[in-house]
Amino acid sequence: MRDMRRCSRSWAPCFLMVMVLLGASCRRVDQPAVGTQEPASQAAQPGEPDAITTSGGFEMVSIPGGRFAMGSTSGEDDEAPVHEVRVDPFLIDRYEVTQAQWARLAGQSEWLAGDPSHFKGANRPVEMISWDLAALYCNVRSRDEGFEPCYDEESGKCNFEADGYRLPTEAEWEYACRAGCDTDFHFGADAGLLGQHAWYAANASKKTHPVGEKKPNAWGLFDMHGNVAEWCNDVYREDYYRTSPAENPPGPEEGEQYVLRGGAWNCTADACRASRRVGEDPGFADACFARDAIGFRCLRRVPDDVDERAATTTAADEKAASPEQAEPEEDVADGDGAEDEPTTQDAEETMPSQAEKPTDPAQAHDPPRRVGFVYDDVYLEHQTGPSHVERPERLEAIVERLRETGLLAGLVRIEPRPAPQEWIATVHARDYVRRLEKSCEEGTRYFDSLDTTISDRSYEAALVAAGGVLAAVDAVMEGRIQSAFCAVRPPGHHALKDRAMGFCLFNNVAIAARYLQKKHKLRKVLIVDWDVHHGNGTQATFYDDPTVLYFSVHQFPFYPGTGAEGERGEGEGAGLTINVPLPPGCGDERFMEVFREKLQPAALKFQPDFVLVSAGFDAHEHDLLGGMTVTAEGFGRLTRSVREIADACCRGRIVSMLEGGYDLDGLARSVEAHLRALAE
Numbered sequence: 037m038r039d040m041r042r043c044s045r046s047w048a049p050c051f052l053m054v055m056v057l058l059g060a061s062c063r064r065v066d067q068p069a070v071g072t073q074e075p076a077s078q079a080a081q082p083g084e085p086d087a088i089t090t091s092g093g094f095e096m097v098s099i100p101g102g103r104f105a106m107g108s109t110s111g112e113d114d115e116a117p118v119h120e121v122r123v124d125p126f127l128i129d130r131y132e133v134t135q136a137q138w139a140r141l142a143g144q145s146e147w148l149a150g151d152p153s154h155f156k157g158a159n160r161p162v163e164m165i166s167w168d169l170a171a172l173y174c175n176v177r178s179r180d181e182g183f184e185p186c187y188d189e190e191s192g193k194c195n196f197e198a199d200g201y202r203l204p205t206e207a208e209w210e211y212a213c214r215a216g217c218d219t220d221f222h223f224g225a226d227a228g229l230l231g232q233h234a235w236y237a238a239n240a241s242k243k244t245h246p247v248g249e250k251k252p253n254a255w256g257l258f259d260m261h262g263n264v265a266e267w268c269n270d271v272y273r274e275d276y277y278r279t280s281p282a283e284n285p286p287g288p289e290e291g292e293q294y295v296l297r298g299g300a301w302n303c304t305a306d307a308c309r310a311s312r313r314v315g316e317d318p319g320f321a322d323a324c325f326a327r328d329a330i331g332f333r334c335l336r337r338v339p340d341d342v343d344e345r346a347a348t349t350t351a352a353d354e355k356a357a358s359p360e361q362a363e364p365e366e367d368v369a370d371g372d373g374a375e376d377e378p379t380t381q382d383a384e385e386t387m388p389s390q391a392e393k394p395t396d397p398a399q400a401h402d403p404p405r406r407v408g409f410v411y412d413d414v415y416l417e418h419q420t421g422p423s424h425v426e427r428p429e430r431l432e433a434i435v436e437r438l439r440e441t442g443l444l445a446g447l448v449r450i451e452p453r454p455a456p457q458e459w460i461a462t463v464h465a466r467d468y469v470r471r472l473e474k475s476c477e478e479g480t481r482y483f484d485s486l487d488t489t490i491s492d493r494s495y496e497a498a499l500v501a502a503g504g505v506l507a508a509v510d511a512v513m514e515g516r517i518q519s520a521f522c523a524v525r526p527p528g529h530h531a532l533k534d535r536a537m538g539f540c541l542f543n544n545v546a547i548a549a550r551y552l553q554k555k556h557k558l559r560k561v562l563i564v565d566w567d568v569h570h571g572n573g574t575q576a577t578f579y580d581d582p583t584v585l586y587f588s589v590h591q592f593p594f595y596p597g598t599g600a601e602g603e604r605g606e607g608e609g610a611g612l613t614i615n616v617p618l619p620p621g622c623g624d625e626r627f628m629e630v631f632r633e634k635l636q637p638a639a640l641k642f643q644p645d646f647v648l649v650s651a652g653f654d655a656h657e658h659d660l661l662g663g664m665t666v667t668a669e670g671f672g673r674l675t676r677s678v679r680e681i682a683d684a685c686c687r688g689r690i691v692s693m694l695e696g697g698y699d700l701d702g703l704a705r706s707v708e709a710h711l712r713a714l715a716e
């Protein structure tokens with residue numbers, strides 16, 4: 037048996053047959069992949085994947101187990117026959133292992149020292165990686181996170197029972213790549229769309245690119261069809277599919293080569309297909325193809341505690357008298373699991389197209405977008421008193437409306453968590469946070485101002501409100517959804533660094549902007565605030581900040597008194613606060629005009645990496661506080677306008693969150709129109 041470590045050092049110069057394996061045998065896709073007649077194509081649709089970040093800092097997606105049609109009858113001989121395969125659930129890296137991730141663990145084994153990659157860049161995939169090195173890295177990563185390594189470092193044999201990291205089997209890789217799709221690519225059969233999803237010969241300019249720049253597949257995995265080819269755990273054998281087992285096929289026992297999957301920067305479109313297989317020498321000793329096009333990603337079997345947690349959540353959800361929501365996993369909340377799956381078909385049924393079409397005709401045929409929805413019962417526990425307009429019934433009305441109209445079932449439920457203190461502290465003084473916590477504990481009734489009442493659970497609700505928005509941001513960044521609306525309370529846009537006001541405790545939108553910048557490393561955030569009141573807290577947070585464009589349209593003069601046109605930011609942030617004060621009585625047309633003439637040009641010039649919306653609906657014509665005449669459909673139009681900006685600048689990434697809106701019916705209808713517009 038080979039010694040992994042020895043093999044990994046045998047970097048013989050390689051000239052051989054780069055194109056024999058990938059190029060010469062490649063051919064154009066000339067028909068959609070088969071499989072639609074296969075029983076396996078009826079495979080259970082996996083649910084929305086959950087993403088986790090491991091203790092070592094790797095983002096992984098939890099892929100539910102399931103069946104699928106593996107292989108293709110229209111590809112190379114070794115892709116046939118198409119056969120049904122079932123795989124157990126697993127966690128798989130969202131991205132190809134990057135050079136930064138390699139470097140982090142390289143010090144833990146002399147064999148991993150240095151970055152072998154040809155195309156340097158911390159966020160580029162590591163390449164020039166032999167199978168042995170990839171397997172060794174899995175072991176090092178397992179030890180680093182306290183798991184049992186899977187590979188015997190002398191023989192290279194994999195122990196599938198170990199709980200550590202390993203390379204995916206071919207079946208796991210193809211299942212993850214397809215993400216429920218049985219066509220040549222995870223986005224369908226049209227190779228002409230490959231450029232949106234992969235770096236390959238036609239668009240890569242003969243090099244690798246930072247991971248995650250192209251569109252992910254439906255399960256949130258990036259670069260499955262390109263950038264670098266990926267090692268699988270399996271030994272390669274051309275005719276393996278003729279004899280492979282139907283359950284978790286582990287690959288042949290013996291063989292000279294290992295399997296590579298996925299396309300690479302130097303591949304034709306045909307070589308990037310989901311079912312394409314390539315056998316390659318594991319150590320490059322004899323032959324290889326473009327070593328700088330070979331990398332990998334890691335996989336781990338789903339730990340038992342994750343299963344338990346999922347089960348607990350489902351049971352709790354069933355019991356709770358919480359509003360029904362679209363469950364990512366099969367669920368029995370209404371006794372019919374089929375309705376709970378947020379599939380495209382459901383979304384089509386529940387989200388009819390609107391009168392206004394997307395501006396880009398190329399998008400007219402796109403399926404409805406995946407839209408997230410954040411809600412938690414704890415938001416009802418922020419009690420403001422019997423006569424307060426900012427009351428729990430607001431959220432109940434929203435959820436009830438979404439359920440009645442069938443919209444709820446098509447939304448992707450995002451589970452909120454309390455926001456960690458470190459993220460609250462990016463906007464608020466620690467003293468302020470402690471003071472709020474203490475006031476809630478002590479049963480204080482008013483906090484900082486007479487309009488801002490609290491109860492014993494308000495602190496918790498405020499933490500989960502901010503945390504809900506952060507969870508939505510994560511889900512968008514992970515590619516699980518394109519946009520989300522957060523039905524949270526207490527609201528946030530009036531809250532200052534060290535002072536609550538205007539019913540607001542933590543400034544949710546400001547915290548989300550800081551989170552996008554610090555956690556997700558995005559540079560520029562656009563905040564659109566269409567609440568009828570000026571968002572003084574948000575403005576103050578970013579007044580001298582050149583990385584956040586704050587745009588507010590609001591009634592003026594009005595509470596809280598700020599938001600005159602002359603307030604335009606200062607210092608480096610000069611010009612990046614835009615206030616559009618309007619007199620009472622303005623409606624849909626005036627608001628749309630403001631968005632068209634002021635918001636859109638400024639936003640397109642700013643080119644945000646993400647769009648946040650302080651979505652207050654108190655400019656509604658029936659609102660109890662505001663004096664405007666915007667209709668529910670008007671809010672739908674405003675949403676489309678913002679969506680056009682997000683589409684043009686940042687792949688449609690929008691997270692909106694509830695601020696005001698006090699007429700229950702007007703609020704609920706407006707939120708419905710807002711969500712429909714997000715989903716188109």
Ligand SMILES: [Zn+2]
Pocket residue numbers: 567568569652654695696697
């Ligand atoms: Zn308001």
